[in-house]
Amino acid sequence: MKLLSFLFTSSIGRKLIMALTGLFLCLFLVVHLIGNLQLFKADGGYAFNHYAWFMTSNPLIKTVSWGLYAMIILHAVKGIYLAMNNRKARQARYEVSAGSANSSWSSRNMAILGSIIFIFIGIHMGDFWREYKFGDEITWRSYTQDYNTQAVTWTEYTPVEGQKIYAKDIEGGHMLVAKDLYSEVYDAFRQPWIVWIYVLSMLALAFHLLHGFQSAFQTLGINHPSYSPIIQFIGRAFAILVPLGFAAIPLYVLFQ
Amino acid sequence: MSENMNINLKVWRQPSDQNTGSFETYKVQASPDMSFLEMMDVLNEQIIEEGGEPVAFDHDCREGICGMCSMVINGRPHGPKQGVTTCQLHMRSFSDGDTVVVEPWRASAFPVIKDLSVDRGAFDRIIAAGGYVSVNTGNAVDANSVLIPKDTADKAFEAATCIGCGACVSACKNASAMLFVGAKVTQLSLLPQGQAERESRVVAMVNQMDAEGFGACTNTGACAAECPKEIPLSVIATLNREYTSAKLKGR
Numbered sequence: 269m270k271l272l273s274f275l276f277t278s279s280i281g282r283k284l285i286m287a288l289t290g291l292f293l294c295l296f297l298v299v300h301l302i303g304n305l306q307l308f309k310a311d312g313g314y315a316f317n318h319y320a321w322f323m324t325s326n327p328l329i330k331t332v333s334w335g336l337y338a339m340i341i342l343h344a345v346k347g348i349y350l351a352m353n354n355r356k357a358r359q360a361r362y363e364v365s366a367g368s369a370n371s372s373w374s375s376r377n378m379a380i381l382g383s384i385i386f387i388f389i390g391i392h393m394g395d396f397w398r399e400y401k402f403g404d405e406i407t408w409r410s411y412t413q414d415y416n417t418q419a420v421t422w423t424e425y426t427p428v429e430g431q432k433i434y435a436k437d438i439e440g441g442h443m444l445v446a447k448d449l450y451s452e453v454y455d456a457f458r459q460p461w462i463v464w465i466y467v468l469s470m471l472a473l474a475f476h477l478l479h480g481f482q483s484a485f486q487t488l489g490i491n492h493p494s495y496s497p498i499i500q501f502i503g504r505a506f507a508i509l510v511p512l513g514f515a516a517i518p519l520y521v522l523f524q
Numbered sequence: 525m526s527e528n529m530n531i532n533l534k535v536w537r538q539p540s541d542q543n544t545g546s547f548e549t550y551k552v553q554a555s556p557d558m559s560f561l562e563m564m565d566v567l568n569e570q571i572i573e574e575g576g577e578p579v580a581f582d583h584d585c586r587e588g589i590c591g592m593c594s595m596v597i598n599g600r601p602h603g604p605k606q607g608v609t610t611c612q613l614h615m616r617s618f619s620d621g622d623t624v625v626v627e628p629w630r631a632s633a634f635p636v637i638k639d640l641s642v643d644r645g646a647f648d649r650i651i652a653a654g655g656y657v658s659v660n661t662g663n664a665v666d667a668n669s670v671l672i673p674k675d676t677a678d679k680a681f682e683a684a685t686c687i688g689c690g691a692c693v694s695a696c697k698n699a700s701a702m703l704f705v706g707a708k709v710t711q712l713s714l715l716p717q718g719q720a721e722r723e724s725r726v727v728a729m730v731n732q733m734d735a736e737g738f739g740a741c742t743n744t745g746a747c748a749a750e751c752p753k754e755i756p757l758s759v760i761a762t763l764n765r766e767y768t769s770a771k772l773k774g775r
Contacts, residue, residue, distance in 0.1 A: 274771040279700075279740040280730060280764055281771070350740050354698035357739030359632050363536075363547065364625045366599030367697065370749035376697055378742060483743040489765030491758040 287484035289343040312422040313450025351379035374475040381476040388469035457521035470511040477507035532623040556616035580638040591687030601691035631699035646736040654728035683711035692747035698739030703747035706759035723770035
């Protein structure tokens with residue numbers, strides 16, 4: 269462990285933590301987005317609720333998600349620490365500052381953009397994660413899927429005391445009784461003010477990624493005339509497509 | 525001779541690090557062919573004639589290679605032109621009647637000595653910590669007795685063009701010295717003469733850099749954009765790589 273102590277004690281080490289946790293969070297964004305695309309299915313939430321159950325009960329996923337919470341907190345705490353330290357490195361400010369002449373807007377506002385995203389994660393987890401795990405307002409649905417036609421039918425379900433989510437095979441099909449996170453999402457996104465919070469937060473995420481993605485590779489020491497243009501291209505595409513995919517969900521629900 | 529220009533100057537005046545400073549405004553007539561420093565000389569003559577205290581600013585060779593001149597001009601170190609130092613900036617880059625704001629490098633690690641002159645001793649201490657190579661005493665070795673591939677020599681030379689002026693620190697929103705340290709580490713780690721201290725050097729220089737109170741790099745690229753010698757941002761990636769591999773090897 270002594271070999272790795274530099275990650276917490278030197279400026280370059282702290283930047284490495286920002287880069288590594290940041291890239292891990294980019295990977296998470298992809299997985300999260302792919303899973304959430306199931307919200308577009310008009311199946312009463314069968315696929316999405318099944319997925320939500322899997323993601324909150326599978327031991328491997330649960331372990332990874334604790335790692336994810338740690339990464340989010342580490343990225344945020346180290347980021348705030350670095351931003352405060354960097355401010356201290358220039359106590360007397362410039363009268364005239366021409367930052368736009370030599371650097372991109374997002375690169376100069378990473379801490380603000382990151383703070384917006386951090387607050388958003390809090391709101392977002394309060395909306396859905398907390399409600400799904402601990403809330404008692406969430407409704408339940410019972411689904412049956414026919415093996416031959418793949419058609420899904422569902423009814424509202426009244427959970428008993430200590431109700432467990434379960435799935436089982438039935439005559440000619442499959443059955444699922446689960447918490448209805450799908451409807452929870454749809455109910456939330458029918459309220460315009462929630463949709464705008466989500467869309468604006470995704471805009472902040474886009475600008476954060478626009479600088480952050482390629483910046484992480486520079487911090488890891490990867491800067492090469494052949495590879496850097498590719499990394500920058502992927503970074504720009506990632507910064508546009510991923511937040512756009514996330515923002516599409518609330519907008520779809522609101523305007524459908 | 526072209527027509528003289530009227531320039532309104534707003535110059536930072538600060539008697540010493542212990543005193544607070546403020547802006548003073550001056551009017552100067554300057555020829556468009558003058559360098560910015562020559563215009564400052566005209567200003568100082570004017571101030572001296574009026575019995576005032578001339579503006580202190582750093583300068584030496586006035587041909588863009590010593591790294592002494594500084595000044596943040598209208599928010600940009602070494603002024604609005606790319607790849608030039610303040611001494612090589614000419615008044616024709618401005619227009620008649622312009623208001624020009626002149627400030628010192630602002631960084632906690634570069635305390636103001638007086639007016640526009642700052643103490644860049646932090647850079648000297650970083651160099652002293654590791655920015656050197658060991659050589660045998662005795663006769664000078666023949667030139668080119670150690671073979672170095674041309675492209676390696678070119679890359680090392682590109683980094684070696686750093687004049688240590690500190691524009692990178694002054695441009696960086698974090699007052700980070702990574703471009704300066706990156707240039708020195710890149711230059712010496714590329715050459716065979718720099719291999720003996722390769723790992724100890726990068727660790728010692730980064731430790732000193734952190735101790736001096738420079739900020740951390742956020743890869744905004746402002747340093748490379750404002751560098752009068754156009755040192756590329758890739759030297760910072762090299763520094764990150766050299767430092768991390770030295771640390772992982774237990775240095």
